[in-house]
Amino acid sequence: MNDPVFVALLLVQVAMGGFDTVYHHELTQRLAWKPGQATELHLHGARNMIYALVFLMLGWTEPHGVAAVLLIGALSVELGITLWDFVEEDRVRALPASERVTHTLLTLNYGVLLAMLAPELLAGAREPITLVLREHGIVSLLLTVAAIGVMACGIRDLFAAVRNHRLDETPAGELAAAFGARKAVLVTGGTGFVGRRLVAALVAAGHDVTVLTRDARRALGLAMPVRIVTDLGALSDDFRCDVAINLAGEPIAAGRWTVKRRELLIGSRLEVTSALLALLARLEHRPEVLISGSAIGFYGIADSGAIDESVVQGRGFAAQLCARWEAAARRAEALGVRTVLLRTGLVLGNSGGMLAGLLPIFEAGLGGPVGNGRQMMSWIHRDDLVRLIVTAAADQEIHGALNAAAPNPVSNRAFVKLLAQALHRPAILPLPAAPLRFVLGDLADELLLGGQKILPVKAVFHGFRFRYPRLEQALDDIVGGPVQRVATSTRPFAEARLLH
Structure with missing residues (x-):
């Protein structure tokens, strides 16, 4: 020494x-x-x-x-x-x-x-x-x-x-059970948090899966066998595609919304969607359905009143982004392709998404409400989202906007409390609004300090049954607690309540 x-x-x-x-x-x-x-x-x-x-x-x-x-x-x-x-x-x-x-x-x-x-x-x-x-x-x-x-x-x-x-996660194949017969599925954004689980489900269920990714290295670790492409233009006109699922786009919450960042967020979605529409237009056999991504940000900030799929576009950058993305995807309808616009809430899972940053913080006992804690959080367990995507693709009667959120939205304060309880930790350190606005600007107001009370009316109307309808069930499953999944309820919105 x-x-x-x-x-x-x-x-x-x-x-x-x-x-x-x-x-x-x-x-x-x-x-x-x-x-x-x-x-x-x-x-x-x-x-x-x-x-x-x-x-x-x-x-x-x-x-x-x-x-x-x-x-x-x-x-x-x-x-x-x-x-x-x-x-x-x-x-x-x-x-x-x-x-x-x-x-x-x-x-x-x-x-x-x-x-x-x-x-x-x-x-x-x-x-x-x-x-x-x-x-x-x-x-x-x-x-x-x-x-x-x-x-x-x-x-x-x-x-x-x-x-x-x-x-240990639910066996992936169970999540794609609604598809039935073997299908050829094209997935853009298949290397993301949701996309990876979706691809795993489709592959495990025996379907033929093609994944578009800009960087083939990101496809490492995907469930196999899958076909990896980096350019949709490279696919031939006789490429078989029964279902197209479009999830590609830069993460919306990955940085301050500067002018350049806004252009990237919009451009990344419109570019891939346009390339996908060009592919569909020249295919000899067009897919039965296009499931295209969107988000509940379409509705803007709306903390008062429940929101179903009939509510019109709200205000703010996230609403504009979603509206432009949806408009681009709707062009598939002119090609005779049934189109579903998936307005997704906050996706919960233990290997990514919004909980990626929260779990270590709350596990250390450093969590707390954001702002006043009254903003609504409309969420969905990742496995339920994958199941809903498959259901929407399989059910020929589902088209247009589809809210992808569990039937029981909660306030931020309730979310924080339930997450802390699931981890057996306190949650007493609030995150004030002022520093968030200073660092993140509009992103803070639209994604962190504002919210929406979203109800999945169309999904429930078409018979979809959430395995995790309540937040405490979803969080217990995510953190490895003693969760008991609920398959259905005769009154699916009876529990849709404001938790404080």
Whole structure:
């Protein structure tokens, strides 16, 4: 521990490991909330506990005798866990380039550290079996902080691994049961949060699926077999397409609505929709139906009164965006293609969507209502949304606007309360409106501080039965709680209430 080069490399290793844990495991990959990650979480948890032991021993002991033997054993076990982790990561998920680069740098740096430490440890292991405590100044303090940090991460990963077994999703094929006979389905936006689950459902149910994506690398991890295309113009005129599902578009809540951002949001939707309409126009066999994305933002901010599909366009940028997207999609009707405009609410799931940013915050006990908390939140469980898309495609009587939201919207304050209860955490830290407006501008008013009370009248009229009609059921399922799904209700809107 007296070699400044070794100390520097060790602190670099700690910093890179912290970056990998926070940025990749927690923020971007969200491993703690991704189904099927139990083994990787167990490995991360065990490795972090070993790191805590190693950091404390390097920081407060001399590496000989008992300390040397323990360090040799701990580092040997850690090396085996790391190799196992590499195999497990490649087996269950597609690592982003930044994570692969970070892992490579960690491995190289770790190799140098072992090469520098090994001779001293092997020599120390032959010395008398004594444990000598030795303080190394600021290095001891830094390694103690690092030990506490990795220990906290290890405990969190081990608990998350136990919970992960309860995050297993409904078998995907069940969600596409309404389709019946095998169909050829074209999906744009199939690599997104909703699209991936939809593609998995269609593939599991035995349908032929073609996915349009601008970047073929984003298709890694999709359920197979699927056909990947990056340009609809490359499809031949005899391309078979029974159903077209158009979900492509830049995320609307991914940044402040600058002039350039607004143009991108509109352009990304209109461009893909226009290309899709051009394909449909030249196909020898046109699809039976086009399901095209939209959102409840079509109705603008309307906190008073229930909204069904008959309500006209509201005010604001989101309403304009949705209206233009819908108008572009409606051109398919002139081609004889039944068109459904899917006005989607807030989509809930544990692997993305709006909860992607909320779950870590609320799990840490840092959540609370947004603004005054009275704005309405119309939501839908991701599995119910996939089922509704399939139902709309299969039912020839469904056309035009279709509200894709559960029958029981709630206030933001109620949403926060139920999410905190599902996680067994407090939710007492409000997020004031003023800083949100300052940072996000119109986006804050339209998507966070305003809301709509949406009712899925058309879906229920056509016999659709929500598996998660109440928010508490949806959240319990998402966080791995003891949910009991409800298939139907003889009075589907009897529970549609304002929760405060």
